[in-house]
Amino acid sequence: xxxxxxxxxxxxxxxxxxxxxxxxxxxxxxxxxxxxxxxxxxxxxxxxxxxxxxxxxxxxxxxxxxxxxxxxxxxxxxxxxxxxxxxxxxxxxxxxxxxxxxxxxxxxxxxxxxxxxxxxxxxxxxxxxxxxxxxxxxxxxxxxxxxxxxxxxxxxxxxxxxxxxxxxxxxxxxxxxxxxxxxxxxxxxxxxxxxxxxxxxxxxxxxxxxxxxxxxxxxxxxxxxxxxxxxxxxxxxxxxxxxxxxxxxxxxxxxxxxxxxxxxxxxxxxxxxxxxxxxxxxxxxxxxxxxxxxxxxxxxxxxxxxxxxxxxxxxxxxxxxxxxxxxxxxxxxxxxxxxxxxxxxxxxxxxxxxxxxxxxxxxxxxxxxxxxxxxxxxxxxxxxxxxxxxxxxxxxxxxxxxxxxxxxxxxxxxxxxxxxxxxxxxxxxxxxxxxxxxxxxxxxxxxxxxxxxxxxxxxxxxxxxxxxxxxxxxxxxxxxxxxxxxxxxxxxxxxxxxxxxxxxxxxx
Numbered sequence: 001x002x003x004x005x006x007x008x009x010x011x012x013x014x015x016x017x018x019x020x021x022x023x024x025x026x027x028x029x030x031x032x033x034x035x036x037x038x039x040x041x042x043x044x045x046x047x048x049x050x051x052x053x054x055x056x057x058x059x060x061x062x063x064x065x066x067x068x069x070x071x072x073x074x075x076x077x078x079x080x081x082x083x084x085x086x087x088x089x090x091x092x093x094x095x096x097x098x099x100x101x102x103x104x105x106x107x108x109x110x111x112x113x114x115x116x117x118x119x120x121x122x123x124x125x126x127x128x129x130x131x132x133x134x135x136x137x138x139x140x141x142x143x144x145x146x147x148x149x150x151x152x153x154x155x156x157x158x159x160x161x162x163x164x165x166x167x168x169x170x171x172x173x174x175x176x177x178x179x180x181x182x183x184x185x186x187x188x189x190x191x192x193x194x195x196x197x198x199x200x201x202x203x204x205x206x207x208x209x210x211x212x213x214x215x216x217x218x219x220x221x222x223x224x225x226x227x228x229x230x231x232x233x234x235x236x237x238x239x240x241x242x243x244x245x246x247x248x249x250x251x252x253x254x255x256x257x258x259x260x261x262x263x264x265x266x267x268x269x270x271x272x273x274x275x276x277x278x279x280x281x282x283x284x285x286x287x288x289x290x291x292x293x294x295x296x297x298x299x300x301x302x303x304x305x306x307x308x309x310x311x312x313x314x315x316x317x318x319x320x321x322x323x324x325x326x327x328x329x330x331x332x333x334x335x336x337x338x339x340x341x342x343x344x345x346x347x348x349x350x351x352x353x354x355x356x357x358x359x360x361x362x363x364x365x366x367x368x369x370x371x372x373x374x375x376x377x378x379x380x381x382x383x384x385x386x387x388x389x390x391x392x393x394x395x396x397x398x399x400x401x402x403x404x405x406x407x408x409x410x411x412x413x414x415x416x417x418x419x420x421x422x423x424x425x426x427x428x429x430x431x432x433x434x435x436x437x438x439x440x441x442x443x444x445x446x447x448x449x450x451x452x453x454x455x456x457x458x459x460x461x462x463x464x465x466x467x468x469x470x471x472x473x474x475x476x477x478x479x480x481x482x483x484x485x486x487x488x489x490x491x492x493x494x495x496x497x498x499x500x501x502x503x504x505x506x507x508x
Contacts, residue, residue: 027232030209032481032504035222035234038351039189039215041381045164045175046116046123048420050384051399051493052215054161055235058496059194059211060099061164061177064091064109065155066497071404071488073155077104077165077178077201081155084144087133089154093141096201098167098178106137111168113145124162127417128410150441152448153407160402161494180206180500190215200500207483207503217351217380223476226251232481232504237474238353239296245476252481255474257299258489259400260306261290261358262412263466266390268426271342278463280332281394282322285365290469294357302467305456306401306409308489312445313406313452321460322467329369341370347392350377358468359396387421397422398471401490406452408490410436413464429462480505 027033040053045061048054064078075081078091096104115121117129131151136144145154157163167176178201181194194211214231216222219238225231227248237245237253245251263281265272272278287301303322307314333339346366348359359375366373373394378386386392399422401408411417414436415428435455442448459465473492477484483501487494 055496064158254486344393346373347395390425
């Protein structure tokens with residue numbers, strides 16, 4: 001791995017602090033003003049630094065595949081793909097250019113995959129990409145990825161917003177992508193300005209003349225900015241504001257249910273290394289109270305593996321395995337020799353009200369069974385750092401699966417992957433890893449269903465995470481914003497893809 005590639009993987013496009021103070025701007029024709037929930041800690045293309053960063057990455061980068069507005073896999077830099085033998089996938093590249101004017105070639109794809117999979121890589125998908133045996137580039141527009149075992153989910157992996165294709169000659173601190181917009185200026189911690197890339201491969205897109213991103217870490221200020229006309233579109237609409245926005249004739253809202261709240265555990269030390277204690281926690285929480293307190297009823301309880309009821313892989317018999325049962329929780333603690341309870345630290349954040357409110361309900365449920373949890377509520381960037389380092393006992397998290405396929409849950413429950421704030425720390429369940437591997441290798445739908453049914457049962461027993469609540473996720477916007485779509489279910493955080501078709505004020 002070259003010095004350039006090591007620096008590219010670790011540095012990112014910009015290392016920036018969180019919100020300082022919003023910078024307001026009058027609407028310019030064709031320029032949308034977007035209220036982001038936080039300023040991205042980094043927009044390094046292959047790392048996971050939160051959903052705000054993911055939204056920006058979807059503006060400036062593109063991968064081999066992505067998703068359409070119905071949630072179906074669609075071509076991006078690859079115009080087509082097909083299986084090649086038992087363990088290969090061949091992608092045919094479209095005629096596209098990077099934002100430096102260079103053509104997108106198979107050499108760039110190969111280089112990107114090698115950086116992600118490299119030994120010193122800090123990429124989110126590094127562990128998954130150890131499954132690659134070799135990459136063949138017979139010509140400039142053909143890439144064949146050969147894996148060590150059959151891999152049914154590879155095209156979905158290529159759609160991840162953590163897997164954009166980057167020009168192999170990019171400067172070390174400025175990765176060059178092929179997305180519809182490029183960053184023109186930024187005020188660190190506060191705002192970003194983007195302009196359209198005039199050689200984007202989809203004819204007539206993007207429609208916007210620019211995007212002005214302003215970070216509002218305070219959710220009430222974010223709503224107020226939309227109501228005042230200071231911004232045209234906001235993400236993470238606070239649930240207490242749903243009714244206010246829908247009753248405003250100047251505004252509209254696009255809502256989906258797919259993200260979820262859950263608990264992670266530090267199993268590298270202390271009582272949470274014991275599955276019985278984790279099960280006790282799962283039974284201690286009254287999930288209906290989380291839906292009411294954190295989401296104002298805009299959601300539903302989640303008492304099992306987060307496979308959506310609309311999914312063909314959903315099994316209703318396993319959906320309530322962690323039902324609220326304080327007596328069972330106390331019995332499990334007694335089995336673990338902790339009948340007198342114990343003290344611990346529950347990590348969350350005050351930056352997002354839903355996280356803080358969820359943590360408070362969890363704290364109450366734990367107290368009722370003898371677990372005395374002290375809340376830690378740092379800002380979001382600190383919460384990410386502490387989660388990555390395992391500086392907590394148990395933690396409240398919220399996210400969405402990487403896809404609407406059960407394999408999209410891998411990054412939450414596969415403890416063999418590199419440490420990450422969005423999964424439990426030091427917690428490897430070998431059978432979970434085996435079943436995830438089996439599911440990826442199986443192309444027969446009915447056999448995959450059987451594999452994921454067993455996976456749901458194993459997670460109920462071993463609790464690699466504890467599901468808490470499904471939540472509705474909304475974007476709100478001015479009535480004259482067109483073409484922006486909240487993608488369905490787990491794909492809501494991919495909605496930044498649709499900035500390419502967005503227009504505002506009738507301009508296009």
